[in-house]
Amino acid sequence: MVDVGGADAGVALRRAVDTYLDHLTVERALAANTLASYRRDLERYVDWLVAAGIAELPAVSARDIAAHVADLRSPDGDAPPLSASSAARAASAVRGLHRFALLEGLAPTDPSREVKPPSLPKRLPKALDVDQISRLLAVPSQSAGPLDLRDAALLEFLYGTGARISEAVGIAVDDLDLDARPGMVVLRGKGGKTRLVPMGSYARASLDAYLVRARPALAANGSGVPNVFLNARGGALSRQSAWTILRKTAQLAGLPVEGPSGVSPHTLRHSFATHLLDGGADIRVVQELLGHASVTTTQVYTLVTVDRLREVYATAHPRAR
Structure with missing residues (x-):
């Protein structure tokens, strides 16, 4: 990965994330805990993009998104890998951001459409007899x-x-x-x-x-x-x-x-x-x-x-x- 460095690195990305979270707050009325989780997931995504030398959403490819999702489940030495459910939620936040960017004219395409979301292990509900x-x-x-x-x-x-x-x-x-x-x-x-x-x-x-x-x-x-x-x-x-x-x-x-x-x-x-x-x-x-x-x-x-x-x-x- 290439570190773009500089004070302006990621500014456009973070602005897009803030706009998307404002949309979720006002238009979708998501719960505070859900919004906090989405914010953490998207801040992690922005940090990953900046470290990869990507400074704006139009420059993101499906391959970039797939690589980020794969990294969520892999130990990187700084943070433990996410659980399957947390990685799936993070991937959902990323897809939502790119869909929003396309609808709002912030990006010409939605590369997340080409990325298969991570599959969750099928968990049987617990039931008492x-x-x-x-x-x-x-x-x-x-x-x-x-x-x-x-x-x-x-x-x-x-x-x-x-x-x-x-x-x-x-x-x-x-x-x-x-x-x-x-x-x-x-x-x-x-x-x-x-x-x-x-x-x-x-x-x-x-x-x-x-x-x-x-x-x-x-x-x-x-x-x-x-x-x-x-x-x-x-x-x-x-x-x-x-x-x-x-x-x-x-x-x-x-x-x-x-x-x-x-x-x-x-x-x-x-x-x-x-x-x-x-x-x-x-x-x-x-x-x-x-x-x-x-x-x-x-x-x-x-x-x-x-x-x-x-x-x-x-x-x-x-x-x-």
């Missing part, structure tokens, strides 16, 4: 205080609807219809999309007990927020607090919370999807329940059920071994 779910949901005592009733209702709701934790803590009392059979809830997912999801008798009964016997006492401590799930001060329960509840309950149930098999914020969602498919649910129905935009996202759960089929076959068929 039905016995483990039963152990987890049995931990919070529904005959105890308001916080125990809330925790029981939260966990039953997560498993009974497949909601993301962010969706669960965001629901309002008016989003629930507990009189319906089965109960129904309006969930607000990614991109502001809403979906109507049913919930079974266990989740409905647990929510009813919480709303009648516990939420009024918690709400009396706060300023009247409409959220279903409240903290001890009467405010809306945060995602972090919901995760803490799940982690604490998993530990009490004797379930792992560390490592690849540890219970995570998505564990109950994964278990919901896997158990539906194990029970014969159509994959497109599960797609709608989970709020996935594409059925290909949902198809990863079918890999889990295939593993389960292999396990059952191996233990149950007389000539499997």
